[in-house]
Amino acid sequence: MAGNISKSNDLNLGKGIFLKIISILGILFLIAPLIILVVFSFNSARTMTQWEGFSLRWYKAALQDETIWLALKNSLIIGVISTIITTILGTAAALAIGKYAFKGKKAFENMLYIPVILPEIIFGIALLALYAMIRFPLGFASIIVAHVTFTFSFVTLIVLAKVNNFDRNLEEASLDLGAGRWQTFRRVILPNIAPGIISGAVYAFTMSLDDFVVTFFTAGVGSSTLPLKIYSLIKTGVTPTINAISTILILFTIIALLSAYTIQKNKDHLKKGTKTVLSVFGGIVAVCILFIMFYSPGHKNELNICNYADYLDDGLIDDFEKEYGIKINLDYMNDTEELLTRMMMGVSGYDLIVPTGNVIKILIANDLLSPIDYFTNYDTIDSTFTHLEYDPTGKYYVPYAYGFTAIAYNSKFVKDPVNSWSIMWDQEYKGRMLMLDFSSEAFFSAYKKLGLTFDTNPQSLQQAYNALAEQKPLLKKYESNLTWEYLISEEVYLAQTWNGSITRLNSLYPQFKMILPQEGVAYFVDNLCIPKSSANKENALLFLNFLYSPKNAARNMEKIMYTMPVPAAWDYLDDFLKTSKIFCPDPQDLPPVFILPDFGDFKQDIDKAWTKLKSQ
Amino acid sequence: MLKKIKEFYILLFPPAFWLILFFVVPLLIVFVFSFSTQKADGGVQYILNLHNFQEVFQGVYLKVLLHSFFYALVATVITLLIAFPISYFMAFATTKIKLIMMFLIILPFWTNFLIKIYAIMSLLGNSGIINAFLMKIGLISQPLHLMNNSFGVMFGFVYWNLPFMILPIFSSLDKIDVSLLEASLDLSASKAQTLKKVILPYSMPGLVAGIIFAFVPTMGSFVIPEFLGGTNDYMIGNVITNQFVKTRNWPFGSALSMILIFLVMVCISLYLRFYDPSNNKRTVEI
Numbered sequence: 001m002a003g004n005i006s007k008s009n010d011l012n013l014g015k016g017i018f019l020k021i022i023s024i025l026g027i028l029f030l031i032a033p034l035i036i037l038v039v040f041s042f043n044s045a046r047t048m049t050q051w052e053g054f055s056l057r058w059y060k061a062a063l064q065d066e067t068i069w070l071a072l073k074n075s076l077i078i079g080v081i082s083t084i085i086t087t088i089l090g091t092a093a094a095l096a097i098g099k100y101a102f103k104g105k106k107a108f109e110n111m112l113y114i115p116v117i118l119p120e121i122i123f124g125i126a127l128l129a130l131y132a133m134i135r136f137p138l139g140f141a142s143i144i145v146a147h148v149t150f151t152f153s154f155v156t157l158i159v160l161a162k163v164n165n166f167d168r169n170l171e172e173a174s175l176d177l178g179a180g181r182w183q184t185f186r187r188v189i190l191p192n193i194a195p196g197i198i199s200g201a202v203y204a205f206t207m208s209l210d211d212f213v214v215t216f217f218t219a220g221v222g223s224s225t226l227p228l229k230i231y232s233l234i235k236t237g238v239t240p241t242i243n244a245i246s247t248i249l250i251l252f253t254i255i256a257l258l259s260a261y262t263i264q265k266n267k268d269h270l271k272k273g274t275k276t277v278l279s280v281f282g283g284i285v286a287v288c289i290l291f292i293m294f295y296s297p298g299h300k301n302e303l304n305i306c307n308y309a310d311y312l313d314d315g316l317i318d319d320f321e322k323e324y325g326i327k328i329n330l331d332y333m334n335d336t337e338e339l340l341t342r343m344m345m346g347v348s349g350y351d352l353i354v355p356t357g358n359v360i361k362i363l364i365a366n367d368l369l370s371p372i373d374y375f376t377n378y379d380t381i382d383s384t385f386t387h388l389e390y391d392p393t394g395k396y397y398v399p400y401a402y403g404f405t406a407i408a409y410n411s412k413f414v415k416d417p418v419n420s421w422s423i424m425w426d427q428e429y430k431g432r433m434l435m436l437d438f439s440s441e442a443f444f445s446a447y448k449k450l451g452l453t454f455d456t457n458p459q460s461l462q463q464a465y466n467a468l469a470e471q472k473p474l475l476k477k478y479e480s481n482l483t484w485e486y487l488i489s490e491e492v493y494l495a496q497t498w499n500g501s502i503t504r505l506n507s508l509y510p511q512f513k514m515i516l517p518q519e520g521v522a523y524f525v526d527n528l529c530i531p532k533s534s535a536n537k538e539n540a541l542l543f544l545n546f547l548y549s550p551k552n553a554a555r556n557m558e559k560i561m562y563t564m565p566v567p568a569a570w571d572y573l574d575d576f577l578k579t580s581k582i583f584c585p586d587p588q589d590l591p592p593v594f595i596l597p598d599f600g601d602f603k604q605d606i607d608k609a610w611t612k613l614k615s616q
Numbered sequence: 617m618l619k620k621i622k623e624f625y626i627l628l629f630p631p632a633f634w635l636i637l638f639f640v641v642p643l644l645i646v647f648v649f650s651f652s653t654q655k656a657d658g659g660v661q662y663i664l665n666l667h668n669f670q671e672v673f674q675g676v677y678l679k680v681l682l683h684s685f686f687y688a689l690v691a692t693v694i695t696l697l698i699a700f701p702i703s704y705f706m707a708f709a710t711t712k713i714k715l716i717m718m719f720l721i722i723l724p725f726w727t728n729f730l731i732k733i734y735a736i737m738s739l740l741g742n743s744g745i746i747n748a749f750l751m752k753i754g755l756i757s758q759p760l761h762l763m764n765n766s767f768g769v770m771f772g773f774v775y776w777n778l779p780f781m782i783l784p785i786f787s788s789l790d791k792i793d794v795s796l797l798e799a800s801l802d803l804s805a806s807k808a809q810t811l812k813k814v815i816l817p818y819s820m821p822g823l824v825a826g827i828i829f830a831f832v833p834t835m836g837s838f839v840i841p842e843f844l845g846g847t848n849d850y851m852i853g854n855v856i857t858n859q860f861v862k863t864r865n866w867p868f869g870s871a872l873s874m875i876l877i878f879l880v881m882v883c884i885s886l887y888l889r890f891y892d893p894s895n896n897k898r899t900v901e902i
Contacts, residue, residue: 015708023705026698027717030724030778033735036745040738050748093631100624108628111635117828117884118877119836121853125860125873126642132866133645149638152631181623210728212839217860230730234737234843243738246731253726257719337862344659344864431761439863475847477764489743491759601656607863614850614858615680 034250041243058244067330068245071229073292078140078225079208080289082147087201089148090155091193097156098163115153123150124217131218131345138220138347146218147208154207155200162196220347224331232332235481236309303539305352306331306339309481311401311526313559320546326539334481335438343368343531351534352543354526357390358598360397363529370530371395375541377548382565385525390598397527398544401500401562404523404593405441407515408483408502413493419591421449421517424494425467430474434486434495437478439610440596441522442468445496448519454594456602465609469616478614487512498524500562503583507561507576514582516591523593526562643877649870660866668871677855681875684852685883688834691773695830696823698774699781703822704815706782707789725779733843736772737763740844764846772840777830784829788822789815824888832880852876 044055062068096102097109115123127146136142166189174184190197212227219228233242259281301324305312309332317328333339336356343353343363355363363369372395385399407424409417413432417423424433424445435442446464447454454460476492486492487505494515505512530540546552553564554572561583570578577583599606651664672678706717724732739745740762747759762768792815800810838853845851852872859869 019701019705022698022701023717026702026778027720029698029775031720033732033739033775034724034727036738037731037735089631089634092627096624096627096631100628102624102628108632111632111640115639117832117880119832119853119880121836121838121856122643122646122873122877125856125869126646127638128860129645129649129866129870130638130642145638148634152634156631181620206726210726212729227728227730230728230734231839234730234734242731242734246728246734249731250723250727253723257722257726261715261719335862337864341861341864472847477846489741491742491764604654604656604863604865607865611855611858611863611865611868612676614847615676615855 034246037243038247038250041240041247043240046240058240059248061239061241062244062248065241067224068226068229069292071224071226074140074223075209075225075227076289076292078143078147078223079205082144082151082208083201083205085144086148086151086155086204087197090152090200090204091159091197093152093156094159094163094193094196095189098160098166099168112153112156115150116157120150120211120213121217124214127214128217128345135346138218138342138345139223139349142218142220143215143223143225146214147204147211150211150214151204151207155204158200158203159193159196162193166192220342220349232309235334236332301326301536301539302329303327303351303536303543304329304331304349305543306333306342306350307352307354308333311354311560311562313556315559316547316552316556320543323546324539324542326542328543349533349535350531351536351540353529353531354400355529356524356526357388358596360527360529361390361598363531364391364396368532369396370532370534370537372398372530372544373537373541375545375548377545380548380550380553380566380568382567385565388525389595397529398548399565400526400528401557401560401564402523402525403499403562404521405436405444405496406499406502406521407517408487408495408497408505408512409515410487410490410493411511411513413490417513417515419516419518421445421519423515424496425449425471425474427474429494431476432491432493433475434477434479434483434492434497435471435475436496437480439606441496442478442610443606444522444594444596445517446471448517451519454597456599458605461605461609465613468613472613472616498562499582499585500560503561503577503580506580506582516585516589518591520592520594523595525595646870646873649867650874651871652867654865654867668868669875671868672871672875677872680850680852680855681879683850684835685879687769687773687851688831691770691777691834692827692830694770695774695777695781696827699778699785699826700819700823703782703785703789703819706786707792721779721782724775725783729776730839732776733772733840736768736775737843740768740771763844766845766849768844768846769841769849772844773834773837776840777834780829781826784822784825785819786822788819792818827887828884831883835880835883836876 041058042054042056043051044057045052093108093112097105097112123146127142127149130136131138131142170188170192171184174188175181179187210227211225212231215225215228216231219225224232230242230245233239233245303326305328307330312330317330320326321328331350333342333354336354336359339353339355340359340362344366360369378398381399385402387394388399391397407421411417414429418426423429424435435445443461443464444454446467447460450460450463450467452460452463476486479486479495483495483497483501484505487495488509499514502512502514506514528544530537534540547556548566550566550568551572553566553569557564557569558574558577561577563584581589648662649660650668651666653661653663653665653667655661672681702717706714709717737744741747742759742761742763744762746762747756750756751759762771796814797810800814801807805813836853837851838857841849841851841854856869856872856876859865859872
């Protein structure tokens with residue numbers, strides 16, 4: 001016991017029972033969520049509510065997912081390169097400040113310190129603005145620059161602390177004794193400030209690996225990092241795979257912490273054996289990092305698709321990869337506006353994208369799409385879809401799937417479903433409803449509920465705005481990605497969503513049904529387009545031809561549960577889809593359908609009203 | 617002498633150049649954007665005007681700003697109230713307990729931010745652990761609403777900020793010289809007096825750092841309200857993100873960003889003026 005008595009035991013400070021309790025509870029609060037994640041990563045069930053037995057299936061799923069490995073590889077490449085740059089720059093800055101007095105030093109110091117106290121989001125948007133101005137392509141370079149910029153100040157501050165502690169007489173002595181400046185730097189200064197440089201570098205590396213916000217704004221195609229990948233996993237649907245990844249990362253953190261502690265503790269009297277073990281261990285870690293950095297699955301022949309999550313059959317992708325030897329990389333987007341932003345930012349690297357009509361119009365106007373050459377199975381496509389209003393030539397798009405927005409409800413809780421949008425304004429379901437997080441969809445339902453025409457009349461917009469403002473307190477959330485999770489967990493009973501999504505819900509859990517509002521529903525067509533910047537146009541065509549063979553189209557429809565405009569595919573469909581009235585309602589049941597028009601400038605007014613509504 | 621000047625320039629120019637190019641210039645661009653207007657296709661039109669700022673100060677967005685400020689303030693205070701006793705306990709604990717606690721605090725500190733949010737979602741959700749447990753033991757029949765409301769957001773902020781607050785406060789407290797405390801108690805100061813006159817002033821640098829590290833990121837946060845918030849938890853970070861990523865109204869987003877920067881700077885300089893940490897030589901503790 002003797003050695004453990006700390007400085008204040010005899011003073012009786014910090015010994016109160018209240019302190020003890022709050023400390024234990026506080027630590028429990030910090031650690032409990034992580035323990036739960038780890039425990040449930042071994043649960044064979046999908047949900048957290050029930051323990052169905054020990055299983056490693058989620059680890060298998062995580063380790064087999066190539067996109068996770070790619071994301072990890074990207075994170076490491078970006079981390080290593082940005083750490084090297086930021087450490088050199090930060091050390092130089094610290095030496096300049098620590099050693100010299102110069103004009104403008106105060107300004108330089110301020111420039112260095114301000115980044116420490118700015119919210120990260122500011123770095124993200126400011127660099128995005130710069131990249132957009134100078135047309136700097138988004139990708140590895142843009143992320144590395146961003147990471148260097150926001151870790152720079154921290155490295156400087158850490159190194160500066162060491163520089164300030166450094167005895168300048170040593171430097172003078174070295175110079176007096178005839179050593180050159182470089183020699184002095186290497187032999188005298190560097191060894192003295194090395195601990196600061198190392199901890200600065202470690203700090204920069206962990207910040208880079210961990211960063212989400214700045215990367216979110218500056219990442220392009222194919223440069224998605226691990227945090228971005230985790231974000232999209234959480235955003236597009238919660239599966240225990242995330243628990244498995246988290247557990248691996250937490251384990252990694254524990255190992256790193258323990259080894260840092262061991263090194264720290266034995267720093268001064270390391271036995272030779274321990275030293276060897278440590279350096280072997282360090283070497284192994286370095287080799288692993290290098291291996292992952294330079295590991296490439298070795299596919300030269302690729303096809304990069306940017307699509308919504310769960311909007312293309314995985315089995316079909318596997319078959320295509322096997323048949324043609326082309327590797328398909330999937331990148332996910334949350335909505336068509338986000339895709340447009342990426343395309344307008346000059347993001348390149350996609351070979352197939354899935355925009356809506358209004359976005360296609362803008363993309364064509366900005367010369368960002370490539371005409372699609374004829375492919376054999378093009379003839380299977382229903383010709384009413386091939387020359388739509390947004391591209392009458394039909395050259396730039398292939399119609400992919402269509403459907404409409406309706407309301408999903410849980411028949412266990414909603415006993416008297418009314419076929420009207422007004423049910424989404426029903427006080428009875430307060431806090432039990434979701435609306436889509438899309439301005440046009442939300443406003444459309446408000447217009448229809450009020451019996452208004454969705455046009456550019458500002459008075460109608462105001463009325464619709466008021467209706468939505470009245471609805472807002474009744475909603476759980478505006479949500480477009482996790483609708484499923486909220487419905488299945490019975491957190492909400494009603495949700496505005498697309499009919500394909502309801503069909504899939506219904507196929508798994510029959511209690512989920514659809515309300516078809518009689519005032520009218522918004523109709524959408526998603527399309528496949530090839531960006532002008534695509535480097536694999538032939539592969540894209542091969543894939544289109546493969547996808548539009550009636551048999552494959554049917555397979556795809558059975559998975560995504562949205563209708564593809566391929567009439568011949570109906571012969572191959574399974575009975576569930578053929579008879580599902582959600583997938584394809586009887587014509588007499590179908591309310592008036594509206595295609596959301598392109599409002600041009602008025603779209604800005606809608607967006608402004610939407611921003612205002614959500615901020616209210 | 618010449619060599620010395622050469623060395624100075626080699627040291628100063630690359631970092632200065634980098635900061636100007638990738639920090640000052642981007643902020644200037646955002647500044648210029650904030651006085652421009654959005655083009656129909658989402659581009660930026662350089663007609664300098666004050667529209668964006670007028671819009672911000674017309675009600676709703678001011679509310680979001682205040683709301684974000686309020687959230688950041690409350691989250692910081694709650695975090696502080698939890699963090700201070702823990703740091704205090706830790707500073708006076710035995711080495712062994714100190715080490716174990718340090719480990720348990722650094723572990724979540726180093727865990728990826730998004731994983732932490734995911735962990736909170738699995739804790740608070742309707743089918744999350746807390747509700748599942750309470751329902752199983754029959755305490756409640758209906759799941760409690762713990763997420764997608766202010767409670768969920770606040771829980772997220774406090775969880776996220778706690779290690780950032782504990783670590784600097786602890787490192788300040790840990791440096792207090794025992795003889796000072798002994799002296800204080802020997803000279804018949806009460807414990808409360810010792811806390812007020814000796815311990816608190818000494819913990820100031822850590823407190824200042826911890827409060828800034830909690831307040832600033834919370835103020836600009838958009839991920840936590842997105843995942844843990846409901847319809848009323850929209851924060852300034854969400855509005856800015858939406859302007860840049862979705863509706864492509866960069867000028868308006870820029871104006872909001874300028875105001876956010878201004879607000880953060882004002883808060884911090886007021887705060888630093890109030891509690892001047894410079895009487896203790898250490899600045900921000902990292």
